[in-house]
Amino acid sequence: MTLGSQNLTRLDQLFYSMRDANACFLGYPFAKDFNYEPLWRFLKFTGNNLGDPFEPGTYRVNSHAFECEVVEFFAQLFRAPDDGFWGYITNGGTEGNIYGLYLGRELYPDGVAYFSRDSHYSVSKAARLLRLEHAVVDSQSHGEINYDDLARKASNERNRPALIVANIGTTMKEGRDDTSKIRAVLRDVGVRESYVHADAALCGPYAPFLNPKPSFDFEDGADSVTISGHKFLGAPMPCGVVLARKSNVRRVMRAIDYIGSLDTTLSGSRNAYSPIVLWYAIRCLGIAGIKRMFDQCEQLAAYTADELNDRGVDAWRNPHALTVVLPPVEEGVKAKWQIATQDVSHVVVTPGTTKQQLDALIEAIANSGR
Template sequence: MRQAKSHAMDSLSGLVRQYLQQMDIDTNKLHPISEDIDSLLRTGKRHSQANWAAHMTPAVSQLAALGQLVAALHQGNLLSVELYPELHQIEKTIFDFFCPLFGQKTGHATHGGSYGNLDALWQARKKFGNVSNQVYANEYCHYSVAKACDILGLQLQLIPANSSQQMDVEALKRACSQKTPMAIVATAGTTSSGQLDDINAIKAIIEHSASWLHIDAAWGGFLSLIDNSPLTAKVLGQADSVCFDPHKSLGQPRPCGLLMYQQSLKASAVSAHYLAHTPRDTLTGSYGAELLLPLWLTIKTLEKTGLAHQLETQLEQAGQFAEALNEWSGWWVQNSPTGVVCFEAPQHKNLSSLVESGIFSITELAGRSVYRAVFASPSTRHEALINDLVPFR
């Protein structure tokens, strides 16, 4: 007998079975690959475990999974917006919800933070590219920033970080005095350690310059949903653009990214004679329900209060994990505002087995290798992670 799956998996499997029956699909035809399907489901189930903290890959919530299934059955394309007014309204609802939280005026869906960083720097180049081609970013910025600059022919200079992995403001000030940047990319939630750049200080440096400020909040943007967090609408609203990945922190499937701007984008200068409406001047081309329905269903059901409660619980778990490790002699621990906890075990302790099983991951800070626990999932519990570490204490 196959072991019983979790309630969430049972519900989703039941939905799939109903769909197969409805579509009159012969399930016997799936028999040759049933073991492959079972293996994929078992792998995915790890993301719901109480001791899963390796990466920013939480399990997809049931609400979002339902939205993803409906999206697959809908298949609308908002390049033909006149055909899908309900999708257009859903997109508006999403940005009416998120833009005020990020201090931004407008936005569009993307396929993730890498696309968001590229799109934002493209817009920056169009506005300030005649002034400079220089981009400054934290040395701990996401690797997609370097890719975006390479694609766009921009000169990227990584600014050294301080001991908290934040962009060193004095080093940035010196760089800006030598060459005015076309854009600065501030990071709100570094991938390695979850730290936040000092956005207020960065904005002050370029306040009177012809420079674009983009905030890569792919990970840490969820803090905008929490009252009294360091990422308020006032702080984030200083940027010309902000990107956020709900698939990293809100239990959404990929692809799910948001890119928000202070100014509305112009229509594309490129003609598309087969479309009733000129497309927006964005990197994203065809898109529709797959980028919208899971997130829309989530925010309409849980609202800001429900999402904030879930996120606060995740941050509490991260704090309790860090506190527990701090009580152990010989262990080094660094918590973050965004629920990423980096730590070092005593030198003779090797945690490679826990990394191989996906419980923790490894990153590099200031030239040294450290372990990393990411509290991205509401199911991750600090007690389970501590229990896994007890044998290495």
């Protein structure tokens, strides 16, 4: 398979464009500093993780064994029940959120979904796809769900099960909902049955090491947890991990003769490379490496907030957050540095972000109003 010189030139131009854009984006939570060259050889194969990763199947050009190890790593990190958990590697946090709410709907078909205004847009998409009756709950100013408003809305449907999405790091402010408090609110208003899904897309890999630790894992009352692989750990393609209680997964399990395995995932065919990448990352880093990366990122996030405030920019961040929140930036700064902006803008300090990049952005923001 060969390309002509014109198409080779177009590939070169695309590479340089992506390389230049990669050097100056600070508004989205994607890790930048990773090297997976030892894994390039796997691209020679049609790697397809068909079916359930924990079950044998007919098609064997897969990385199921590595996928299971990644799932088990995060199951231990998120205090999942021994032999009572299941999971798989997804195409990203959106798939994980849809899967969590799918399990909740299958458990409680007449349930009402609740999620805050600061939830990722994939949550409302999941509610529409699953045709779930839902209520959007107010958020507090720092991004965490408003528990009083949750109580008001849930009390109106106290005789129906509640399907809750708890944000463990909201999209714009990295606010963290408290699953234990959510459970308590539901009990207090008389909701007898509930399912809690924790969206820990960015914060999941490091949340267990924070002090105090956010309430979000299985022992804290979550029924499913999802993370993104490309946001903090780093991957050249979007990916994620979703974990759930095995008893709930059994409700959606189907045996498929064509693949000689069980169908338990949303996407059926799944690429075999994301599991290898995530396996490689956690094997290289280990717990100590993840902690070290987080400490480095948090120090830079604190530095960024302090420097912006010293320059007269009203910047802030939640405790231990890697997200620095500030007033909306001007269009030129937004375009060059790819800054996500709604009612506020934010800067996200992920692994691979350098002090030099942050200094250049701080200078651009400070000078943009002059």
